[in-house]
Amino acid sequence: MSNIKKAFENGKAFIAFITCGDPDLETTKKAVIEMANNGADLIELGIPFSDPTAEGPVIQGANLRALTGGVTTDKIFDMVRDLRNEVSIPMVFMTYANVVYSYDADVFIKTCSEIGIDGLILPDLPFEEKEEFDDICHKYGVDLVSLIAPTSENRIAMIAKEAEGFIYVVSSLGVTGTRTEITTDLGSIVKAIRENTDVPCAIGFGISTPEQAKKMADVSDGAIVGSAIIKIIEKYGRECPKYVGEYVKSMKEAMA
Amino acid sequence: MTNKNGRFGVHGGQYIPETLMNAVIELEEAYNHYKNDPEFNKELQTLFNEYAGRPSLLYYAEKMTKDLGGAKIYLKREDLNHTGSHKINNVLGQALLAKKMGKTRLIAETGAGQHGVATATAAALMGMECVVFMGEEDTKRQALNVYRMELLGAKVVPVKTGTATLKDAVSEAMREWTNRISDTHYCLGSVMGPHPFPTIVRDFQAVISKEIKEQILEKEGRLPDAVIACVGGGSNAIGSFYNFIGDESVKLIGCEAAGRGIDTFETAATINTGRLGIFHGMKSYFCQDKYGQIAPVYSISAGLDYPGIGPEHANLHDTGRAQYVPVTDDEAVEAFEYLSRTEGIIPAIESAHAVAHAMKIAPKMDKDEIIVITISGRGDKDCAAIARYKGVTYVGEDE
Numbered sequence: 001m002s003n004i005k006k007a008f009e010n011g012k013a014f015i016a017f018i019t020c021g022d023p024d025l026e027t028t029k030k031a032v033i034e035m036a037n038n039g040a041d042l043i044e045l046g047i048p049f050s051d052p053t054a055e056g057p058v059i060q061g062a063n064l065r066a067l068t069g070g071v072t073t074d075k076i077f078d079m080v081r082d083l084r085n086e087v088s089i090p091m092v093f094m095t096y097a098n099v100v101y102s103y104d105a106d107v108f109i110k111t112c113s114e115i116g117i118d119g120l121i122l123p124d125l126p127f128e129e130k131e132e133f134d135d136i137c138h139k140y141g142v143d144l145v146s147l148i149a150p151t152s153e154n155r156i157a158m159i160a161k162e163a164e165g166f167i168y169v170v171s172s173l174g175v176t177g178t179r180t181e182i183t184t185d186l187g188s189i190v191k192a193i194r195e196n197t198d199v200p201c202a203i204g205f206g207i208s209t210p211e212q213a214k215k216m217a218d219v220s221d222g223a224i225v226g227s228a229i230i231k232i233i234e235k236y237g238r239e240c241p242k243y244v245g246e247y248v249k250s251m252k253e254a255m256a
Numbered sequence: 257m258t259n260k261n262g263r264f265g266v267h268g269g270q271y272i273p274e275t276l277m278n279a280v281i282e283l284e285e286a287y288n289h290y291k292n293d294p295e296f297n298k299e300l301q302t303l304f305n306e307y308a309g310r311p312s313l314l315y316y317a318e319k320m321t322k323d324l325g326g327a328k329i330y331l332k333r334e335d336l337n338h339t340g341s342h343k344i345n346n347v348l349g350q351a352l353l354a355k356k357m358g359k360t361r362l363i364a365e366t367g368a369g370q371h372g373v374a375t376a377t378a379a380a381l382m383g384m385e386c387v388v389f390m391g392e393e394d395t396k397r398q399a400l401n402v403y404r405m406e407l408l409g410a411k412v413v414p415v416k417t418g419t420a421t422l423k424d425a426v427s428e429a430m431r432e433w434t435n436r437i438s439d440t441h442y443c444l445g446s447v448m449g450p451h452p453f454p455t456i457v458r459d460f461q462a463v464i465s466k467e468i469k470e471q472i473l474e475k476e477g478r479l480p481d482a483v484i485a486c487v488g489g490g491s492n493a494i495g496s497f498y499n500f501i502g503d504e505s506v507k508l509i510g511c512e513a514a515g516r517g518i519d520t521f522e523t524a525a526t527i528n529t530g531r532l533g534i535f536h537g538m539k540s541y542f543c544q545d546k547y548g549q550i551a552p553v554y555s556i557s558a559g560l561d562y563p564g565i566g567p568e569h570a571n572l573h574d575t576g577r578a579q580y581v582p583v584t585d586d587e588a589v590e591a592f593e594y595l596s597r598t599e600g601i602i603p604a605i606e607s608a609h610a611v612a613h614a615m616k617i618a619p620k621m622d623k624d625e626i627i628v629i630t631i632s633g634r635g636d637k638d639c640a641a642i643a644r645y646k647g648v649t650y651v652g653e654d655e
Contacts, residue, residue, distance in 0.1 A: 050549040051418060051535065053427045054273050054434070060417060073547050097271050097534040102548030124271045124534070128261050149275040151437060159274075170275060174435035 002118040002143045003090040004165040007042035008200040012255045013166075013222030014039060014213070015202050016229055016248055017094065019046040019062035021071030025079045027238050034245030036089040039252030041222065042166075044121065047076055047095035054123040056177030058227040061234065073103055077111055084116040092119035092145065092165070097133075106136050113140035119165040121145045127159050137164075148193065148201075149173075150184040160196035167193055167201035169220060177227050179206030187219045210254030217255040225251060262451020265574050267567030270450040272537045275434045283441075284452040286357045291459065296356065303348045304463065307381070308338045310345075312464075314471035314628070320598050327481065327621035329614060332468050332630045334492060335603065341633030342464060342492040343374035347443060349460035351378035354441035361385040361440045365429040367394055367422035367488065368559035368606065369401025370633050371445030376410035378443075386410035389428040391421040394558045397641055419552040422488070422562045426536055446489025447566035450537030454566050461495025468628055469499050476626060482507040482617070485630040486609040487580065488524070488560035490569045492632035497578060507579065510569060511609040513555030514582035524553035526565040527573050527580035535563075540570040556585040556645060559606040559633075587612040589645060592635060604633035605642065 007013045016035045020028050032043055048063040048071060055063065080091070093112060100108045100122065112120065120142055125133060130144060137144040143165030148156055150173060160167065169189060171182045186203060193201050203216040204224030213223040232247055233240045262268045270280060290296040304310040313333040321329045334342035351362060362379050364386070366372030372388035379386035388405055392414040395402050405412050418424040426449070433442040447454045447461070465483070472480055483500055485493035487510035500506040512525040523529055526541050533542040535550060543551035543563040555561045565580075572578035588605055591612035596602045603611055607630070614629045621627070635642075643649075 051423065051427050053430050053536070056431075064417075067549065096548075098542075098544070098548040098550075100548075101534050101539075102531075102544060102546070123273050124537070126270060126272060126274050126277050128270055128277070147274045149273070149277075151275050151278050153278060155274075155277065170273075173275060173437065175431045 002141055002165060004042065004092070004118050004143055007090045008166070008221050010041055012217035013041040013200070013202055014248065014252045014255060015042045015044060015204070015222055015224040016040045017044040017046060017224065017226030018229060018233070019048055019059060019066050020076045020079065021048060021066035021069055022062040022230070022233055023065055023237050024069055025071065025075060027240060029079055029083055030241040031233065031244045032083055033086055034241040035248045036087045038245040038249040040089065040248050043089055043091045044094045044224070045076070045080065045091055047073055047093055047099050049096040049099055052096060054175055056175040056227060058230050059176050062230045073099060077115055080115045080117060090118045091116065092121055093117055094121040097122050097125045100133065105133055109136045109140050109142050112142045117142065119143035119145050121168060123147060127155065148189065150189070156189065156192045157196045160193045163197050163199045165199070167199055168224065169201050169203045171203050171205040171207065171216070176205055178208040182206050182212065186216070190220050210250055213251045214254045223255065262455055264568045264571035267538065267540045267570040268451055268454060269539050270537060271534050271539065272450045273434055276437070279433070279437045280450055280452065287353060287452055287456050290353055290356055296352065300349055300352055303352065304345070308344045308348060309336060310463065311467045312336050314468060314475065316475070317599050320595070323598060324615060324618040326619040326623065327625040327627045328623070329618060330472065330480070330626065330628045331601065332464060332496065332628055334464065335607070335631045335634035339370070339374045339377050340636070341370040341374065341604065342461060342495060343371045343445060344377065345463055345495065346445065346457045346460040346491060347371070347374040347378045350441065350443045350456065351382050351384065354443070355382055355384070357441065359439055359441040362443045363387045363389070363429050363432050363440055364443045364445060365422065365425035366390050366445065367425065367561055368557065368604070369394065369398040369405070369637065370559060372410070372412070373401055373404050373408070375443050376405040376408035379410060380408045387413060387432070389413050389415050389425040389432065391419070391425050392416045393420040394422065397558050398637055401637055422558065423550065430536070446491040447494045447568060448489040448536060448538060448564060454538070454568055457491050458494045458498060458568060461491050462498040464492065464495035464630060465497060465499035468496065472626070472628065479503055479506050480626040480628045481505070481621070482509055482627045484509045484511065484610045484614050484627060486511045486560060486606045486632060487565060487569060488513065488562045488606065489564070490566040492630055494566060494568055496630040501577060508572065508577065509613060510578055510580045511583045511613045512580055513557050513560035513609060514584045515554040515556070517584055518582045522554040524555040524561050524563065525582040526563065528582045530563070538567050540567045541565055556588065556641070557605045557609065559604070560609065581613055583609040583612045589642060591615055592638070592642060601631065602635035603631045604635045605638040607632045
């Protein structure tokens with residue numbers, strides 16, 4: 001098991017998502033350091049993809065800005081190498097299957113392991129297709145994170161039994177993006193997961209306010225926030241790290 | 257042809273968010289049930305014959321044959337189907353299946369608008385709600401089809417993300433499906449996407465080759481030497497090829513949109529310029545950069561303007577059973593005009609890609625050889641765009 005377990009050792013975990021290279025990699029690096037210093041327990045580093053089919057408009061926008069700015073997988077690897085000299089917080093990559101596959105999955109995942117990336121989240125890689133990536137992840141000690149959705153139902157046990165790192169529980173139907181209300185019965189989903197595994201589970205999709213984060217943390221092991229952070233970055237651009245740090249602090253405190 | 261999780265060789269699979277997995281599993285189970293259900297098949301056959309106008313004609317293009325001076329050319333007239341293209345075959349099948357599954361709402365992507373129009377038509381006929389996602393660029397190129405869909409009661413959503421063309425319309429339809437699954441069927445328009453779509457769509461389109469075979473045996477007493485069809489995602493092509501795959505003597509030729517040429521970036525010729533990847537639910541060939549970012553492809557034809565190709569075609573390419581050739585915008589436009597003038601048949605600009613390749617190879621073939629070209633759709637929708645391409649101003653154009 002990778003470093004990911006450390007993310008769940010300081011009470012409920014606050015997991016922060018950021019798209020690498022939006023607006024540039026230097027800002028991403030500074031924002032990650034701010035998030036780590038302000039109580040984030042795990043960082044999801046998004047590698048932008050041209051056609052992010054699981055994302056709502058906010059993260060789509062971040063992907064576009066980052067790619068337009070000339071970010072590539074290799075440049076992101078370099079940034080993570082630098083970042084690892086400054087922070088020890090667990091970090092995972094979140095991207096799409098093609099970004100890993102077309103790079104050569106073996107080389108990509110080996111590099112993850114070398115630069116201190118603890119896990120990989122691929123939203124377009126369901127249980128049925130994970131094998132070809134799973135074997136490589138095992139070889140290099142990188143956790144392939146499983147997702148469980150409100151529609152998973154009879155699939156929960158199967159997915160949970162093979163889960164590693166942490167389980168990403170998708171709060172609602174649809175794509176990423178902030179929501180005013182989350183109506184899924186997440187308590188029952190988490191209960192079904194816990195009957196099958198001890199791997200921690202964190203809830204993501206639609207969480208933006210401290211109240212929502214607390215509510216989600218109450219029924220699980222942590223909360224994942226993406227679009228709300230991207231909105232701050234979009235608003236403040238290169239000046240964003242300070243504001244992102246303040247936001248993360250307020251979220252982590254609410255979950256305590 | 258398929259094995260576990262809908263693989264065609266290494267291609268295919270189900271690379272989709274977990275949120276959609278139970279939906280595709282439910283679809284596969286329903287399809288496996290109904291495809292062998294006599295009642296379902298009877299209803300579909302009635303819709304094909306009484307509503308869509310099947311069987312479509314296999315027409316001997318005598319003037320074209322004489323003019324080119326080589327192989328005997330037959331045209332499979334899918335353009336004569338109701339709604340003007342082969343898309344209706346798949347849509348009637350899927351809409352009927354969706355209805356049996358208790359779905360009340362169809363969503364679809366469309367490029368040229370043909371699949372959107374067909375879906376809107378089936379929804380109107382079967383009393384279902386319909387939402388069609390169409391790249392904003394395509395809503396401009398194919399404004400008439402937008403009006404047709406709205407006339408049929410569908411809501412058309414212009415997609416502004418990415419290149420605002422077919423691939424973005426597919427992405428947006430997939431996003432919408434993850435948002436609303438219980439009452440909604442995603443009526444995918446080509447032999448692409450996650451399993452079971454490539455198989456379902458192929459089976460509903462296979463009626464094309466089933467009819468070609470019966471018709472050519474009746475007319476010529478033998479199988480053709482080549483079957484030629486245009487390929488974007490590849491539904492009319494797989495429909496035209498499918499019942500000939502086991503007949504080794506029949507050459508299967510798919511014509512890809514080369515745009516301004518396969519040595520330029522303005523192309524959509526996936527087999528000729530792409531490489532293996534994972535996108536839109538499937539493993540197949542895609543036009544992409546070295547980091548796996550999907551390329552912004554280009555073709556004069558909105559229906560072929562897609563960076564990928566269906567997984568069964570990718571496998572037919574790998575095994576060498578089918579051949580995929582690039583056809584440029586210029587060649588397609590020339591063929592569009594040629595068929596119009598020679599046979600009095602205005603083909604869709606997509607289908608004109610297949611006609612263009614036939615024009616290249618027919619003169620080199622013997623007079624006793626036979627080519628079948630699938631005319632996947634009619635070209636009325638393209639007249640304004642081709643006129644613009646040729647720099648012609650015609651009455652009624654407001655640009």
